[in-house]
Amino acid sequence: MSESNTNTPVTPPLQATSAADPLTSEQSKQFQLNRLKAKANQRQREQEAFASSSSHNANNKRPLTTTSSPTSGKEKPLKRDSRLGNYFEYDLSSMINTKGGFLVEDGKEVDENLIRKEKEREKQRAMQNLEPPVYLDPNLNPKCQECQSIDIDQTYKKVFGCLVCNKCKNDKPEKYGLLTKTECKEDYLLTDPELRDHELMPHLLKANPHKSTFANMMLFLRYQVEEFAWKKWGSPEALDAEYERRTAEKKKKKNKKFEDNLRQLRKRTKEGIWQKRKDNEHRHSFGPLEKGPDGIAKQICHECGFSIDVELI
Incomplete structure (x- = not known):
């Protein structure tokens, strides 16, 4: 047998049947057909497996094959590590590019007037x-x-x-x-x-x-x-004179404003001291007249004890 025929599948010879159970011609024919179909299906599966293993993706690499886990049942999602801190989830498909270096969501307002002014300034500089x-x-x-x-x-x-x-x-x-x-x-x-x-x-x-x-x-x-x-x-000297005049006028206004503020402060201070003295000033609270034996009545302050004589008519 040649070398090219060594790799091709060969139909094994029929086993000798016992004399007690001989096969009829129809049974032998059906048996041969079933064996040829099985060989054709096996050869097709081998070709499909070879084609899938030899195919390459866009990176010229063979695709990774995944094996199913023998364990059955619903897998639980992994828990997030709390040490990573807080984070924000953004839907990039719902965001638009405003060409300002930021990603803005559709629901947020964009200051069109500010963007227009910035474009005008860029155009002027360009x-x-x-x-x-x-x-x-x-x-x-x-x-x-x-x-x-x-x-x-x-x-x-x-x-x-x-x-x-x-x-x-x-x-x-x-x-x-x-x-x-x-x-x-x-x-x-x-x-x-x-x-x-x-x-x-x-x-x-x-x-x-x-x-x-x-x-x-x-x-x-x-x-x-x-x-x-x-x-x-008119001349640099005139400019210097105008500058000195304005500087002196500005200084004069500044001093006048300072003096006005100081005058108001003194006035408020004096009013505050006078009002404080006025509030602290004692006012006598005299009681009823007390008649004496000599016909002279007295009034005595209940707070300080000061007394005055009142002559009765």
Whole structure:
């Protein structure tokens, strides 16, 4: 027999039946059919088992087979460890993404006005950060007004209209430094409407460092603020004089307020002392007249024993 035929199942030979119980031709034929069906079913089961064991999943691994527990009955759920502390269960399928870094449930309200304002601030900051094109011809590119370098700060150019390179900007902070709106109002005595006018006073918008939901921080170029302040007040000396006048007036108002508060405190103190003395002042409580033998009656205070003579008419 060849090697290829060694693995194929072979029908075993029929056992010799006893002479006392011979099989008929119909019985032998049915017996052979049943044995062939059994062999075909066994071969099919072996092929299915081999196919299931050789199949791979998405990770190119054979699936894990689970074996049923021989013990019967309903399994009890495992108890949660109390040492893990409290926890909250969230239904992730019912949550929506508001693109704010948080997961908000459907039932909770979202502040649409706050989200809209934040998007507007982001849009304002993004518009001023767009980079302009660079030309191959050096003569077409703008140059620094201090050193004639073409490596200018594009933010200063677009926001303030100032042509200055990064080196000159860092070397001359007294001219190209940035001032906040508070510094402009306190040091240069500029008003809020003047600072909010972008055509009059160009300003750079940045996110508020204290809180992202606050209004954008406004930064102004120092030499532009000084030029506008000199033009408004006439000269640096006039600005200093106005600053000293306002400082003195503010100090005078502060002292006057302090004196008024002190005067009110003294008044309340004096009234309190007078009222206390008034309350503690003794008032005589005289009893009925007591007639004496000489025709003069007396009244005696029951509290202090003070007596007065009353002449009877």
